Amino acid sequence: MSDERFLVDLRGLVDILSHHLYSSPRVYLRELIQNARDAVVARHEIDPDSPEQISITVDEASGAVIVRDQGIGLTEQEMRDVLATIGASSKREDFARTRRKYLGQFGIGLLSCFLIADRIEVRSRSARTADAATISWVGSADGTFAISPATEPLAEPGTEVRVKARPDEWEWTQPHRVRLLAERFAGLLELPVALHRGPVLPAEIVSQRTQPWRGSAQEMEDWAHQELGFRPLAILPVAVPGAGVRGLAFIADSPGQVGTRRGDTVYSKGMFVTDSSVQLVPSWAYFVRLVVEAGDLPLTASREALQDSFTIDAVKEQVGIQVRQGIERFAENDPAGFSRFLDVHAKGLMAMAVSDDDMLDLVSQSVKWETNEGYQTLAQMRRRAEVVLYTTSMTDFTAFAPILAARGTPLVNASYVYGREILRRLVERPLRGARLRAFDAGRFIDELQRPLAGDTAAQLLEEQARPVLQQLGVALDLREFSPVTVPVLFVGASGDAEFNAAGDDQADGDDAWGALLSDLVTAAESSASHGPRLVVNVGSTSVRAFGTIKDRYVREEAIAGLYVIGRLTAGERLQPQDAVLLNRALQALMTAAGDAETE
Structure with missing residues (x-):
């Protein structure tokens, strides 16, 4: 036997492995199990009746781990070929090419053991010939390896690898740590992996766990709770x-x-690859955690991630489609569960919909918005109405929702976070159903019906109310509209509104839209600005009751009270003088009511 040198400095190669290829020394055990599994599969291809078990033995006293398989085994020349190829280059792509060529025959994964050890001992007997000799390979971190006939031959074809940890890496070969790592890496392997942790404890099978996607609904849920924490x-x-x-x-x-995915769990041929993959799910599905068998998707040289490729992009697209379709089925089949989903994720869905077309479609179909007809999806409203209006002002929604409801026109409250951006995007999209338009409060009021000529109650109200409101710096605007339960509307100094000229141009003279336009809302340019005004509904029963108030002081205070009510309805912040006005109005009305009872 003579010592032979690697073609490169092994210490330098180990540094490359530890700093540029592998994420942690723990991978040594995964690589040994993976190589054993590949060897077993390779032998099974030439001998379907060959044994398939892998064993892991922990020698706690010496700090060693021994991994045995009854796989294809190696010849002396194969050992040299593998190491010579590895030593010829330190490039990552060469690592991957070597690994593919020698899959199941030793592989570069063996060198990961140098992350925790200074010496690796291998005994291997090839299964390709009946009388193959057992070959010993011993590699050292000083840059040498030795190949010779083994002094203790293996009774059956296969490979045994013995790794003794350095004192500073002792933790990686402790029985409890080996057990955790073996379960993690090999838990879903379909062939048995037996762990031996000493002469007293019985061997434990750490593999052949039920794959989550093959389990019952309860087993799937339990897996997520145990592995993902929810x-x-x-x-x-x-x-x-x-x-x-x-x-x-x-x-x-x-x-x-929102927009940040915590990562998915990926297995390849039953072996754990990673629990931090972000390659298989579109970024919009941030609320999804995936567990998958990667099948034919190739792994990187370290076997800790999937290789980027056109194939993985196609898989990602398909996964996104299936997630979206699954959510649609979820909404249809489990309304209560879907409601909980929206309670948790609605804001995130809206955030993603601002920039992602797929999520925009999902939000349109699935997320319920506050409207003047109750909570509905945009898709539902657009199927039922000729035009759907939206406002990004909470105060406009509060004030005008009942008025538009009385007219049978849906109004969407888009004042919540991302509402404006999403509705604007939907306005630009030529989707089926009703036209989606921004609501302009000022223009809407301008289109409201004025009191009929000769309405003496309206004339009296104007005579009584205008001077009071002028003192408050507010214009009076008399209109008549339904419902009669809305006495006043307050319009602030700003008359700005959202419009979409391109959207309105799409009307193309549509008679139905033209009729609605005169009765409602939208135009291709902004409405003119107005000063503060109080729109008084002369059709309101409470407003018409002003004609019965004979005391001028009470009438003036009641008008001031209506002004404050209008400001409150519009969501205006009340000033100290507003509180004084409201208090005086209430006092005047209560006093008048008391005086009337004593007469």
Whole structure:
């Protein structure tokens, strides 16, 4: 036996492995299990009756871990070929190419053991010939390796790797740590992986766990709770058969951070790859956590991530489509559950819809908005009405919702976060159903009916109210509209409103739209600004009652009270003088009522 040198400095290669290829020393065990699994599969291809078990033995006294398989094994020349190829280059792509070529035959993964050890001992017997000798390979961190016939031959074909940790890396070979790592990496492997943690404890099978996507609904939920830390609001199946991808999408029960995905759990041929992948789900689905079998998707050289490729982009697109369709089915089949989903994620969905067309469609179809006809989706409203109005002002919504409801015109409250941006985007999209238009309060009031000529009650009201309101710096505007329960509307000094000229141009002379236009709202340019004005509904029963008030002082105070009510309805912040006016009006009315009772 003679010592032979690697073609590069092994210390330098190990530095590359630790700093540029592998994320943590813990990967040594995954690589050993992976190589054993690949070797077993390779042997099974030439001998379907070959044994399939992998064993892991922990020698706590010496700090060593031994991984054994009864797989394809290696010849002396194969050992040299693998190491020579690895030593020839430190480039990441060369690592990947070597790994693919020697899959199941030792592989670069063996060198990951140098992350925790200074010496690796291997015994291997090839299964390709009946009388193959057992070959010993011993590699050292000083840059040498030795190949020789083994002094203790293996009874069956296969490979045994022994790794003894350095004192500063002892933790990685402790029994409890090895058990956790073995369960993590090999838990879903379909072949048995037996863990031996000493002469007293019985061997434990750490693999062959039920794959989440093959379990019952309760098992799926339990997996998410144990592995992801939450009880999912819904579980959606995903599958891309052409790429061999299969798994589950769990909808998180907490909002998370919009636009930031916490990462998905990926397995490849049953071996754990990563729990931080962001390659398989579109960014808009931030509320989804995926667990998948990656099937035929290739891994990087480190086997800790998926390679970027056109295939993975196609899989990502399909997953996005299936998530969206799954949410639509969720909304249809489980309204109560979907309501909980919206309670948690509505704001996030809206945020993503501002820039993502797929999410915009989902929001339009699924998210319920506050309207003057109750909570409805935009899609529902656009199917039912000829025109749907929206306002980004909470005060306008509060004030005008009942008036538009009385006319049968839907009004959407878009004053919430992202409402303005989303509705503007939807206005620009040629979707089926009603036209979506911005509501202009000033223009709407200008179109309201004025009192009929000869309405003495209206004339009297104008004579009595105008001087009072002029003292308050407010113009009087008499109109008549339904419902009669709305006595006044207050319009502030700003008459700005949102319009979409391109959208209005789409009317193309439509008679129905033209009729609505005269009765409602929109135009291709902004309405003129007005000073503060109080729009008084002369059709209101409470307003018409002013004609019965004989005391001029009481009438003036009541008018001032209506002005304050109008400001309150419009959401205006009351000033100290407003509170004085309201208090005086209330006092005057109560005094008048008391005087009337004593007469």
